[in-house]
Amino acid sequence: xxxxxxxxxxxxxxxxxxxxxxxxxxxxxxxxxxxxxxxxxxxxxxxxxxxxxxxxxxxxxxxxxxxxxxxxxxxxxxxxxxxxxxxxxxxxxxxxxxxxxxxxxxxxxxxxxxxxxxxxxxxxxxxxxxxxxxxxxxxxxxxxxxxxxxxxxxxxxxxxxxxxxxxxxxxxxxxxxxxxxxxxxxxxxxxxxxxxxxxxxxxxxxxxxxxxxxxxxxxxxxxxxxxxxxxxxxxxxxxxxxxxxxxxxxxxxxxxxxxxxxxxxxxxxxxxxxxxxxxxxxxxxxxxxxxxxxxxxxxxxxxxxxxxxxxxxxxxxxxxxxxxxxxxxxxxxxxxxxxxxxxxxxxxxxxxxxxxxxxxxxxxxxxxxxxxxxxxxxxxxxxxxxxxxxxxxxxxxxxxxxxxxxxxxxxxxxxxxxxxxxxxxxxxxxxxxxxxxxxxxxxxxxxxxxxxxxxxxxxxxxxxxxxxxxxxxxxxxxxxxxxxxxxxxxxxxxxxxxxxxxxxxxxxxxxxxxxxxxxxxxxxxxxxxxxxxxxxxxxxxxxxxxxxxxxxxxxxxxxxxxxxxxxxxxxxxxxxxxxxxxxxxxxxxxxxxxxxxxxxxxxxxxxxxxxxxxxxxxxxxxx
Amino acid sequence: xxxxxxxxxxxxxxxxxxxxxxxxxxxxxxxxxxxxxxxxxxxxxxxxxxxxxxxxxxxxxxxxxxxxxxxxxxxxxxxxxxxxxxxxxxxxxxxxxxxxxxxxxxxxxxxxxxxxxxxxxxxxxxxxxxxxxxxxxxxxxxxxxxxxxxxxxxxxxxxxxxxxxxxxxxxxxxxxxxxxxxxxxxxxxxxxxxxxxxxxxxxxxxxxxxxxxxxxxxxxxxxxxxxxxxxxxxxxxxxxxxxxxxxxxxxxxxxxxxxxxxxxxxxxxxxxxxxxxxxxxxxxxxxxxxxxxxxxxxxxxxxxxxxxxxxxxxxxxxxxxxxxxxxxxxxxxxxxxxxxxxxxxxxxxxx
Numbered sequence: 001x002x003x004x005x006x007x008x009x010x011x012x013x014x015x016x017x018x019x020x021x022x023x024x025x026x027x028x029x030x031x032x033x034x035x036x037x038x039x040x041x042x043x044x045x046x047x048x049x050x051x052x053x054x055x056x057x058x059x060x061x062x063x064x065x066x067x068x069x070x071x072x073x074x075x076x077x078x079x080x081x082x083x084x085x086x087x088x089x090x091x092x093x094x095x096x097x098x099x100x101x102x103x104x105x106x107x108x109x110x111x112x113x114x115x116x117x118x119x120x121x122x123x124x125x126x127x128x129x130x131x132x133x134x135x136x137x138x139x140x141x142x143x144x145x146x147x148x149x150x151x152x153x154x155x156x157x158x159x160x161x162x163x164x165x166x167x168x169x170x171x172x173x174x175x176x177x178x179x180x181x182x183x184x185x186x187x188x189x190x191x192x193x194x195x196x197x198x199x200x201x202x203x204x205x206x207x208x209x210x211x212x213x214x215x216x217x218x219x220x221x222x223x224x225x226x227x228x229x230x231x232x233x234x235x236x237x238x239x240x241x242x243x244x245x246x247x248x249x250x251x252x253x254x255x256x257x258x259x260x261x262x263x264x265x266x267x268x269x270x271x272x273x274x275x276x277x278x279x280x281x282x283x284x285x286x287x288x289x290x291x292x293x294x295x296x297x298x299x300x301x302x303x304x305x306x307x308x309x310x311x312x313x314x315x316x317x318x319x320x321x322x323x324x325x326x327x328x329x330x331x332x333x334x335x336x337x338x339x340x341x342x343x344x345x346x347x348x349x350x351x352x353x354x355x356x357x358x359x360x361x362x363x364x365x366x367x368x369x370x371x372x373x374x375x376x377x378x379x380x381x382x383x384x385x386x387x388x389x390x391x392x393x394x395x396x397x398x399x400x401x402x403x404x405x406x407x408x409x410x411x412x413x414x415x416x417x418x419x420x421x422x423x424x425x426x427x428x429x430x431x432x433x434x435x436x437x438x439x440x441x442x443x444x445x446x447x448x449x450x451x452x453x454x455x456x457x458x459x460x461x462x463x464x465x466x467x468x469x470x471x472x473x474x475x476x477x478x479x480x481x482x483x484x485x486x487x488x489x490x491x492x493x494x495x496x497x498x499x500x501x502x503x504x505x506x507x508x509x510x511x512x513x514x515x516x517x518x519x520x521x522x523x524x525x526x527x528x529x530x531x532x533x534x535x536x537x538x539x540x541x542x543x544x545x546x547x548x549x550x551x552x553x554x555x556x557x558x559x560x561x562x563x564x565x566x567x568x569x570x571x572x573x574x575x576x577x578x579x580x581x582x583x584x585x586x587x588x589x590x591x592x593x594x595x596x597x598x599x600x601x602x603x604x605x606x607x608x609x610x611x612x613x614x615x616x617x618x619x620x621x622x623x
Numbered sequence: 624x625x626x627x628x629x630x631x632x633x634x635x636x637x638x639x640x641x642x643x644x645x646x647x648x649x650x651x652x653x654x655x656x657x658x659x660x661x662x663x664x665x666x667x668x669x670x671x672x673x674x675x676x677x678x679x680x681x682x683x684x685x686x687x688x689x690x691x692x693x694x695x696x697x698x699x700x701x702x703x704x705x706x707x708x709x710x711x712x713x714x715x716x717x718x719x720x721x722x723x724x725x726x727x728x729x730x731x732x733x734x735x736x737x738x739x740x741x742x743x744x745x746x747x748x749x750x751x752x753x754x755x756x757x758x759x760x761x762x763x764x765x766x767x768x769x770x771x772x773x774x775x776x777x778x779x780x781x782x783x784x785x786x787x788x789x790x791x792x793x794x795x796x797x798x799x800x801x802x803x804x805x806x807x808x809x810x811x812x813x814x815x816x817x818x819x820x821x822x823x824x825x826x827x828x829x830x831x832x833x834x835x836x837x838x839x840x841x842x843x844x845x846x847x848x849x850x851x852x853x854x855x856x857x858x859x860x861x862x863x864x865x866x867x868x869x870x871x872x873x874x875x876x877x878x879x880x881x882x883x884x885x886x887x888x889x890x891x892x893x894x895x896x897x898x899x900x901x902x903x904x905x906x907x908x909x910x911x912x913x914x915x916x917x918x919x920x921x922x923x924x925x926x927x928x929x930x931x932x933x934x935x936x937x938x939x940x941x942x943x944x945x946x947x948x949x950x951x952x953x954x955x956x957x958x959x960x961x962x963x964x965x966x967x968x969x970x971x972x973x974x
Binding site: 068069070073141142146148149154156239240243244245246279280281282284285286287288310311312314315318319322323326327329330333334336337338340341343344345346347348349350358361362365366369370372373375376377378379380381382384385386449450451452453454455456457458459462463464540542545546547548 | 651652653654655656657664666667668670671674675677678681682685686688689692693696697698699702704705706707708709710711712715716719720723724727730731733734735737738739740741742758788792793794796798800803804805806807809810811812814815827829830831832833834835836837838839840888949950
């Protein structure tokens with residue numbers, strides 16, 4: 001490798017300073033990128049929460065006039081987009097980043113610079129999606145964006161421009177990230193870690209990544225077609241010129257349903273780590289949990305039309321999708337029963353991470369069961385587009401995904417920061433969220449079946465919905481309080497939290513075998529894996545009754561000279577490339593010259609990326 | 624035993640509170656899907672109950688097992704050793720794969736039969752109805768009877784209504800909660816559904832698919848009435864409105880001939896005549912943009928089911944429709960007060 005040539009081009013020199021605020025712009029360390037993902041997604045989660053609180057305030061009374069109808073539609077559209085694309089998905093990716101290399105015994109992801117690019121494109125994409133607020137026209141046709149309401153003829157204000165461009169950027173970020181984790185998980189596992197010895201969180205990350213690389217292209221096609229309709233005047237979805245609005249719905253939900261599993265599988269993976277750790281038992285039925293996760297991944301592709309039962313696809317199509325939808329309940333049930341099997345005859349410790357995992361199970365069961373009631377097409381004809389659906393999806397995404405992710409935060413926070421989160425505040429956090437989410441969303445089942453449609457900004461008192469709407473609004477304040485306690489706990493624990501040590505939970509997987517926070521290189525020595533719960537098996541042997549007996553002498557890790565561990569160098573170029581891409585996308589809405597500037601910056605970024613030297617200071621002979 | 628029950632009494636009373644709140648405090652539930660008044664809504668409700676009770680059973684059993692495990696297997700202070708490391712159990716795995724499959728297969732049977740039952744009206748005499756959705760109002764055409772009306776639907780009790788649905792602009796969804804679940808109205812497609820009212824009465828209908836600014840205010844009324852009443856209504860709709868006198872005659876003249884200036888969604892509009900957009904049978908011009916107004920005086924509500932039809936409300940509507948229904952396609956026109964009175968008199972006279 002011609003490392004010496006790097007010296008000639010000063011601009012292509014690798015950055016050398018990894019500390020300070022500048023260090024965050026040039027980092028390629030998976031743990032630091034994970035932290036960036038985590039912080040950004042929590043900030044977007046707060047934004048989405050403010051939107052939700054405003055929606056609930058508007059609906060607290062009949063004929064309320066807090067916000068105008070158009071602001072209301074922008075709020076519910078952006079609430080959904082923010083929570084799905086900017087909070088839950090990237091918070092899952094934060095865990096992929098932080099946990100996966102540690103769980104599989106690797107020193108980084110397969111493509112560290114691509115990983116940084118994924119983050120920066122996500123950040124800029126999120127800002128672009130939200131930029132509509134600044135000019136008073138955020139997307140307002142619903143997150144599902146049913147054509148022709150998204151056409152320039154009906155979206156007169158033009159908010160859907162931000163939708164098209166923002167989601168295209170976010171899709172790029174997701175694709176790059178997903179390919180990175182597929183390659184990482186397939187290629188970079190420690191010796192001895194066969195597929196069926198991988199931790200379940202790693203497994204679910206793998207399945208989620210495959211769903212991402214297959215589902216994202218579908219929405220990308222739809223978005224490009226919609227973009228052409230809007231910017232160029234094509235007629236893909238324009239019914240008056242032979243286009244078809246139902247085509248959009250198929251493309252959207254062919255993406256949209258796998259997306260549901262993209263949102264829930266990482267949380268299921270987290271729960272499958274937390275339950276065994278705090279029951280002091282291995283995961284019950286490991287192969288069945290893994291295979292049912294894979295099966296859910298495949299089945300996720302066969303059920304999209306259950307979002308379209310009232311579109312008029314006909315009784316045969318509806319009956320077919322009713323059957324596939326009902327079938328997907330089977331692998332989900334298998335997971336739940338195996339979690340029960342994990343708890344059974346265990347020694348259950350109710351700390352905050354465990355409470356969130358158990359809360360996940362209880363609430364997800366409710367969401368799953370109401371989901372089965374939608375699968376019955378004729379019953380769904382009454383439920384579709386009502387608050388009953390709103391209740392269902394929040395039991396799955398709030399009670400499910402968010403609770404699972406909170407379990408993950410309390411579980412891995414000590415690994416990332418070296419400090420434990422406060423348990424008293426944590427339990428308060430849990431109970432406020434658990435009670436608050438039930439107060440908010442449980443009454444929506446009733447209100448929906450009582451005939452309250454979704455996405456209305458006003459309703460008559462005569463409908464009989466006043467009381468439960470006010471009730472839900474009060475519930476949303478309890479959730480808000482829970483989130484504030486959570487933020488306080490994070491800030492407080494960062495400074496004053498109890499020092500965690502390597503292994504605060506008596507963990508089972510490899511991330512607990514290394515210091516907290518882990519050194520840049522993670523593992524001084526790459527571990528060799530011989531069993532499923534790789535770290536647990538180093539700590540315990542089972543006697544003839546299957547009771548684990550601690551091994552006296554801990555295997556020593558460390559002592560090895562860590563100076564010669566070669567880590568990927570810092571780089572400016574992921575940030576530069578993402579910045580160029582962002583300028584380009586913003587340029588579509590400003591002027592063609594801005595697009596050109598963006599392209600130049602992006603090409604410079606790619607050029608620098610390709611030709612920067614492998615190491616900060618070229619030495620004779622590289623790795 | 625009895626003593627125990629007495630102790631439980633406050634708890635049981637407390638459980639009644641939500642039930643009382645939903646039923647006693649709010650006696651009227653005009654859009655409740657639990658009060659089915661026709662065969663389609665009844666079939667949908669029956670299916671819902673089957674699955675609902677199956678779900679309640681699963682919920683109680685599974686969450687009960689979890690809560691039992693939480694209590695029974697919580698960590699105790701004096702545990703002698705760590706729990707036995709069990710890894711799985713094949714028979715159990717097969718059982719809890721097959722058991723849900725059986726429950727799901729059982730609920731799939733009524734699901735599929737109900738899908739086909741609700742898809743097509745039963746053989747026999749039906750009444751054809753064409754529903755055309757607009758942002759944000761409903762056009763109802765009875766092809767067999769040769770009449771068209773807006774935002775107010777009349778149907779005879781006990782007869783299956785064979786509905787075809789289409790849309791003039793974006794996607795809407797046609798929903799009468801007490802009579803039938805939804806069917807979407809998709810531009811470029813013609814969908815079909817059927818419903819039937821088994822008792823006379825008024826039923827609320829609405830658009831269920833988000834369709835833009837005034838989606839929340841796209842509603843309609845269904846009057847189910849016995850055949851003779853329905854026939855009388857049809858006759859009244861077929862009749863051309865009679866001659867207007869006095870103030871109403873002046874209103875008619877304004878409706879047809881006066882061009883008003885005003886604003887629509889922030890833009891200036893000029894010389895807008897009522898009759899350019901609205902049809903009233905018997906007038907020399909026919910509008911095709913807004914709802915047909917031939918018998919608007921006889922309707923119970925205005926603005927697509929959003930407010931009672933009264934002289935005061937009509938006047939307020941004509942003064943500033945966008946205030947009552949933000950986003951509405953009707954411009955806000957500068958109409959003098961005496962002109963307003965004349966127009967209201969005319970519209971009220973259109974019986």
